[in-house]
Amino acid sequence: MYKKTCTSQVSIAYSDNNFNFFYLGKVFMELIKGISFGGFLVSLLFFNVLVSTVFGIGVNWGTQATHPLPAPTVVKMLKDNGFEKVKLFDADPTILNALGKSGLQVMVGIPNDMLASLAGSVQAAENWVAQNVSSHINSNGVDIRYVAVGNEPFLSTYNGTFLATTYPALQNIQSALIKAGLANRVKVTIPLNADVYGSSSQNPSDGDFRSDIHPLMLEIVKFLSDNGAPFTVNIYPFISLYNDPNFPTDYAFFNGYSTPINDNGRIYDNVFDANLDTLIWSLQKNGYGNLSIIIGEIGWPTDGDRNANLQNAQRFNQGFMARYIKGTGTPMRPGKSDAYLFGLIDEDAKSIQPGNFERHWGIFYFDGTAKYQFNLGTSSKGLVPASNVRYLAKKWCIFSPSASLDDPQVSPSVAYACANADCTSLGYGTSCGNLDARGNISYAFNSYFQTQNQADTACKFPSISAITTQDPSPTQGDCKFRIMIQTTSSGGGGGSSSSSSSRSSSGVGFLKKPVSMMLFMFMFFFTIL
Ligand SMILES: *[C@@H]1O[C@H](CO)[C@@H](O)[C@H](O)[C@H]1NC(C)=O
Ligand SMILES: *[C@@H]1O[C@H](CO)[C@@H](O)[C@H](O)[C@H]1NC(C)=O
Ligand SMILES: *[C@@H]1O[C@H](CO)[C@@H](O)[C@H](O)[C@H]1NC(C)=O
Ligand SMILES: *[C@@H]1O[C@H](CO)[C@@H](O)[C@H](O)[C@H]1NC(C)=O
Numbered sequence: 001m002y003k004k005t006c007t008s009q010v011s012i013a014y015s016d017n018n019f020n021f022f023y024l025g026k027v028f029m030e031l032i033k034g035i036s037f038g039g040f041l042v043s044l045l046f047f048n049v050l051v052s053t054v055f056g057i058g059v060n061w062g063t064q065a066t067h068p069l070p071a072p073t074v075v076k077m078l079k080d081n082g083f084e085k086v087k088l089f090d091a092d093p094t095i096l097n098a099l100g101k102s103g104l105q106v107m108v109g110i111p112n113d114m115l116a117s118l119a120g121s122v123q124a125a126e127n128w129v130a131q132n133v134s135s136h137i138n139s140n141g142v143d144i145r146y147v148a149v150g151n152e153p154f155l156s157t158y159n160g161t162f163l164a165t166t167y168p169a170l171q172n173i174q175s176a177l178i179k180a181g182l183a184n185r186v187k188v189t190i191p192l193n194a195d196v197y198g199s200s201s202q203n204p205s206d207g208d209f210r211s212d213i214h215p216l217m218l219e220i221v222k223f224l225s226d227n228g229a230p231f232t233v234n235i236y237p238f239i240s241l242y243n244d245p246n247f248p249t250d251y252a253f254f255n256g257y258s259t260p261i262n263d264n265g266r267i268y269d270n271v272f273d274a275n276l277d278t279l280i281w282s283l284q285k286n287g288y289g290n291l292s293i294i295i296g297e298i299g300w301p302t303d304g305d306r307n308a309n310l311q312n313a314q315r316f317n318q319g320f321m322a323r324y325i326k327g328t329g330t331p332m333r334p335g336k337s338d339a340y341l342f343g344l345i346d347e348d349a350k351s352i353q354p355g356n357f358e359r360h361w362g363i364f365y366f367d368g369t370a371k372y373q374f375n376l377g378t379s380s381k382g383l384v385p386a387s388n389v390r391y392l393a394k395k396w397c398i399f400s401p402s403a404s405l406d407d408p409q410v411s412p413s414v415a416y417a418c419a420n421a422d423c424t425s426l427g428y429g430t431s432c433g434n435l436d437a438r439g440n441i442s443y444a445f446n447s448y449f450q451t452q453n454q455a456d457t458a459c460k461f462p463s464i465s466a467i468t469t470q471d472p473s474p475t476q477g478d479c480k481f482r483i484m485i486q487t488t489s490s491g492g493g494g495g496s497s498s499s500s501s502s503r504s505s506s507g508v509g510f511l512k513k514p515v516s517m518m519l520f521m522f523m524f525f526f527t528i529l
Contacts, residue, residue: 056084082378254319304356306429
């Protein structure tokens with residue numbers, strides 16, 4: 001038996017045990033289940049064009065990074081790798097400008113915190129569409145196909161915060177698209193976590209929408225159907241495994257499972273299919289069995305948890321892609337689908353509230369280098385990395401070889417570094433989990449130093465840190481002491497120290513202050529520990 005962690009979650013049993021099958025929703029920990037598939041029920045013509053070509057895979061482009069690659073570099077990566085579609089989480093004009101005339105189909109997003117204003121005012125929705133859709137289509141040549149209204153707004157962890165505003169916002173955006181004359185080419189949708197539905201048994205055929213939002217879901221589904229718009233769902237088998245130590249590992253992947261579920265003759269040997277078909281049953285039961293479904297997010301992280309590593313991510317993503325390329329559907333909906341991988345690039349500034357893995361969902365590292373062999377079916381070369389990436393200088397900040405592990409400055413310094421940079425590759429089962437104590441400290445110091453653009457002041461932990469030009473990364477394994485890339489937003493001065501003064505606004509100032517301040521702050525923290 002797994003433990004229920006939230007009331008809305010529904011369990012599904014497989015074979016003789018009860019397990020929660022599904023997770024759903026990477027952004028917060030929730031257990032649930034979901035489903036999905038791609039589809040378009042727009043005009044028949046549009047539909048025919050799409051099905052007559054291969055459904056190209058899409059990818060999510062998130063930007064919560066301290067050192068994002070320049071937008072034109074990312075757009076080139078998308079094209080070099082044969083992605084046909086990209087899903088954004090907002091409507092950043094820099095990104096949309098870079099996507100102009102790229103040929104890529106774009107889903108723009110409306111963040112949850114904008115839903116209330118868009119729900120309350122048709123004019124606000126018209127302004128949003130004018131500024132963030134019409135202008136980019138008309139003057140920039142951006143091929144916007146979808147507007148994602150909110151992002152997983154009905155997650156149980158939001159306590160209903162967006163329940164009242166999401167559907168009105170959806171309606172207002174649709175009205176605004178109609179008024180702008182774009183309703184035939186741009187479709188609305190709501191990327192939902194798979195916790196909006198569940199099954200009362202092990203079988204997808206017992207699926208239905210979550211009881212607390214059932215009437216709302218039906219209104220939304222009807223609205224989507226009436227407007228030829230798709231249902232978008234995010235499905236995360238990784239979270240099933242993360243949340244439940246008894247979850248059968250093989251069931252999370254696509255290589256077969258020894259005791260598959262038999263749902264009245266439909267056989268499920270992976271949780272993705274079971275989850276997606278639970279959605280399809282939920283739709284069918286309520287009269288919308290033909291609604292198009294897009295998988296808004298699907299992927300596997302590579303670090304930050306014992307199940308998050310390069311091998312598992314490769315296994316999951318390649319397993320998914322192989323089915324995608326072949327057009328294998330689910331037992332309930334065989335055939336081609338529409339999906340967006342999550343995600344393109346690691347984001348080192350994401351909240352780690354859901355878990356340390358949260359910063360490691362990329363197919364590519366933060367600098368646009370490929371993590372593993374991955375065949376997207378678009379090129380024989382495998383993944384194509386970002387080109388012309390400019391790095392900071394080849395230097396690292398480490399725990400000084402002459403410093404003692406017993407130095408009282410060590411704990412607060414590490415805590416400070418990790419709180420202001422990224423230490424999610426440290427810990428049990430992670431890429432740098434086998435470092436010794438000195439290596440651990442060095443990793444933390446370097447992470448902070450790089451995040452601060454190698455400012456000299458960012459390697460001045462009181463007499464226990466030192467700068468080195470020797471790569472401290474272990475020679476074996478996947479643990480890498482990284483060097484950050486130059487970014488326009490953070491100064492990007494070619495790695496020379498002369499430019500560091502111009503970067504003080506990016507946070508270098510932290511350590512210019514007497515370290516006693518940070519000692520004070522973090523002593524407290526460590527006393528608790
Ligand atoms: C367009 O989108 C951006 C980013 O999501 C947002 O900040 C801006 O307010 C939007 N424009 C309007 C008129 O709402
Ligand atoms: C939801 O409610 C829980 C428990 O009452 C609370 O801890 C949490 O902060 C709330 N979350 C949000 C997003 O309001
Ligand atoms: C669903 O689509 C199938 C195949 O196109 C069609 O035969 C069926 O009538 C449709 N059902 C509904 C409820 O629209
Ligand atoms: C290194 O740091 C990680 C994460 O803080 C910790 O779990 C591990 O025990 C540390 N290893 C050593 C040898 O100190």
